[in-house]
Amino acid sequence: MTTTLHKPAELQQTVPPAGVTRPKRLGQRAVGFFMALPPILLIAIFVGFPIVLAFGFSIGLTGGLNHTIATIGQNVHEADAWWGTLAAYQEMFTxxxxxxxxxxxxxxxxxxxxxxxxxxxxxxxxxxxxxxxxxxxxxxxxxxxxxxxxxxxxxxxxxxxxxxxxxxxxxxxxxxxxxxxxxxxxxxxxxxxxxxxxxxxxxxxxxxxxxxxxxxxxxxxxxxxxxxxxxxxxxxxxxxxxxxxxxxxxxxxxxxxxxxxxxxxxxxxxxxxxxxxxxxxxxxxxxxxxxxxxxxxxxxxxxxxxxxxxxxxxxxxxxx
Amino acid sequence: MAITAASRTRRPLTLDSIVRSALVGLFVVLMVVFILGPLLWLGVRAFAGNWTFPNLLPDDWTLRWWQVVVNDGALGIAVQNSLFFAPLTVLVSAIICLPAAYAFARFDFPGRRFFLISLFATNAFPKMGLFVTLAALFYALNLMNTVLGILVVHVLGTVVFMTWIPAAAFAAVPRNLExxxxxxxxSKLRVFASVTLPMALPGIIVAAVMSFLASFDEAQGTYLVGAPAFMTMPTQMYSLVLNYPTQVAAVFSILLAIPSVALMLAAHKHILGGQLAEGFQIK
Missing domain, CATH: 1.10.3720.10 (MetI-like)
Incomplete structure (x- = not known):
């Protein structure tokens, strides 16, 4: 995402940071990226995605994956505009x-x-x-x-x-x-x-x-x-x-x-x-x-x- | 009066220093009562028969409550469930996170900083809120009241420990040794197995201990996703406190605390030695 990365402080104090002692090789960067990917994917699927989903639900978007919970739940405010509704927020903040x-x-x-x-x-x-x-x-x-x-x-x-x-x-x-x-x-x-x-x-x-x-x-x-x-x-x-x-x-x-x-x-x-x-x-x-x-x-x-x-x-x- | 190096070695007994020692002493006593008091009060309860208020000790002592816990089937199942989920969580978490920890410490790759911050996001979002949002997805995917669903909740709670702490440990291995x-x-593999890994091991152990305990102690998510089909020891505590005599909950508490105390004591040198604190300063 960004090219001006700050290296870990510990790294700088004890050892030269990655890429200084050896030339930056494309292969190594790709290996690093894919090694770091699994926990990120896990979080994207089970933290990031649910948050987006739940935000949709909170503004009344009850279709798709939100359908089950919207059916089970009571007192669900459904969207009355294309972008949703603030009815649930209004209800809670009053x-x-x-x-x-x-x-x-x-x-x-x-x-x-x-x-x-x-x-x-x-x-x-x-x-x-x-x-x-x-x-x-x-x-x-x-x-x-x-x-x-x-x-x-x-x-x-x-x-x-x-x-x-x-x-x-x-x-x-x-x-x-x-x-x-x-x-x-x-x-x-x-x-x-x-x-x-x-x-x-x-x-x-x-x-x-x-x-x-x-x-x-x-x-x-x-x-x-x-x-x-x-x-x-x-x-x-x-x-x-x-x-x-x-x-x-x-x-x-x-x-x-x-x-x-x-x-x-x-x-x-x-x-x-x-x-x-x-x-x-x-x-x-x-x-x-x-x-x-x-x-x-x-x-x-x-x-x-x-x-x-x-x-x-x-x-x-x-x-x- | 400033504390100087000289006054530390030979301090004259002044009124000032007496007052100061007394205040420190008072603070220590208050801290002992604050920290240890509730635990001792609970511990005594596990062996108590009748207890008349306001006596500081029970009227009689008994081991009866231990028998109640041992003979109770539901409590036994909770112990089994906890001992099933915790090691499995550590294993799955290690497989997912340790390679990433190494990558964060040793490779410079696009998105590294973004990745580190997204890992932090799991900790920045309050747990109960996360579980409530997760529940909608779990309903849709039919993961409610399943082993996989609980495992996901438990592993999510360990990702930060399993990534950050080992990453700091890998980063601290001097590159010139490698x-x-x-x-x-x-060979590269040989170097990793006989130089990098042994030197980073304390950090990995701390991460494993913290992950084991995170899973072993996880209550809110397991309760929301797993109850009543899967009760673990901490979720069982919720109903125990309401439905059983307090002495039974006290016995159960002691049982639940044993693994935590044992693991922490085993790893306390590394935890106090800064492996934990080091891991939380990601850059």
Whole structure:
């Protein structure tokens, strides 16, 4: 598609990129293309194509491959113009339940992502600047959720904060009536933070570790305090991994299902849960598709940030 | 007060440093409760008889719930299904993705960047939304409630791991080592088998572990596409939590966590060593 390709940064640091040591041969390029093709085809067929199909369905194009689902589903708006109809979107965007869910989804995503990145930065910086047993213990702890299937984690968190859970038990022993957090958005946020923490910590601390110690020493020698060193030297130098961690965390949370399904209230809950409700329980697949595209829209905004961060880093490394 | 190299080696015991240590200690305690608390609370439940609120431990202990799980046919089938789909997913995913990973690392071809970004698209689109859109196609192709349909859902969830992480691992193999082997007279295949592959193996193992777990833990898509014809361990958890005593779900949770914990412990050195983080920085 494009001829000005950026080579992987790792490649440039360790080895000369492809095509420099040897002349670019047409055969080799073709081999590379065809080796890379299978996963792309898989995604084109089972991700790209269904998305196009479902978008057609969401705007009321119920013919062709959409015929089966349009017959099974209830409350399907059919196209009244050649390009389709916005009736399903109109229905959902005037639906109080959907708008409430949308708001909840955005709030949970913002709060959880901010908390995750804050914790990951704190742990990563502590590991980088202080080191020692305490720091290793902290980062080890933060990785634990990676070992636990999300289904179990959600359920464990639900029981921990439930009416007869640990927190309420401990406070009851002191005669304090602690609020029940189970089935509220509080546990959804707690669960989202819990499950997203390992990836963010791995990503952020690996980024922070690669900031050269000499740079930090130099900043300190120049008289910068701890905070100043962190804000204007360390964090900017690890910006790309931090942005990657932020985007992946946010995308994971915005579309999450298991955590809010287990720990959240019936309504309003996050869009992932309601999407599944509309699809299975209410048998309104078109409305479900509208929700999916709303979430896609939010996610693609976040994804654009990720792609931009990667391009930027590729460009920077290319100049270096 | 700035932390300098000197103060790190011999720090005077000031009020400032005591407060700081106390705050760090408090944070660690909170993190322990936050991360490990729910797991321990759940673990204890699997061996609990009666449990009176607000006691911190059960009134009596029993192994009865383990027997319930072992004797329950539906739960056994779920275990079998999970152990069937997970290895199959890893195998299929490896066959599809590993050659592509090598190509991304070693060849420069038209559309390379476009391909990498489209791979990312599977991760950028929220899973539940994808499954809802996929369902329309599955209805049309008669893939609902079929092994192939579930396999497709599981493999889709592993493509990013199986491509990116091994690609970064292949890219990190020094090219001059391969060339030295070529100069010594080794064939291309020989070089790949005895130089490139062994050096990239940790990355491939991490990818395989992550893929196995992605399949083993996949719940939402399997539920939407496979339930109730094919219940795996995680989808069984959905109904378990509603229909069984909490202790049974606790036992089942422990069983479900065993493979994850075992695999992660086996590969944790590579995962913490940056293979995972490396793989997610595609360029």
């Amino acid at each position: 639906n109080k339940r959907f708008l409430g869910d949308l708001l909840v989804t955005v709030i949970v995503t913002l709060v959880s992502t901010a908390t995750v990145i804050f914790l990951a930065l704190g742990i990563g910086l502590y590991l980088k600047l202080k080191g020692g047993r305490m720091a290793r213990l902290l980062s080890g702890l933060a990785i634990v959720p990676l070992f636990i299937p999300v289904v179990i984690a959600s359920w464990a968190i639900l029981t921990f904060y439930s009416g007869t859970g640990f927190l309420r038990s401990v406070f009851a022993l002191f005669g304090v009536d602690f609020p029940v957090w189970a089935f509220t958005m509080v546990t959804v946020i707690i669960g989202s933070v819990w499950t997203s923490l390992p990836f963010a910590v791995l990503m952020v601390s690996s980024g922070l570790q690669s900031v050269p110690n000499a740079m930090i020493e130099a900043a300190r020698d120049a008289g910068a305090g701890s905070l100043r060193t962190i804000v204007s030297v360390i964090v900017p130098m690890a910006a790309v991994p931090i942005i990657i961690a932020t985007t992946f965390t946010a995308i994971g949370i915005v579309g999450s299902f298991t955590v809010p399904y287990f720990t959240g209230p019936n309504s309003p809950n996050m869009l992932g849960v309601d999407m599944s409700n509309y699809f299975s329980a209410f048998n309104q697949p078109q409305q479900s598709a509208v929700m999916a595209f709303t979430v896609f829209l939010i996610a693609s905004g976040i994804a654009a940030l990720y792609v931009w961060a990667n391009f930027r880093s590729a460009k920077e490394q290319g100049k270096a | 060339e030295a082997a070529r100069d010594a007279g080794a």
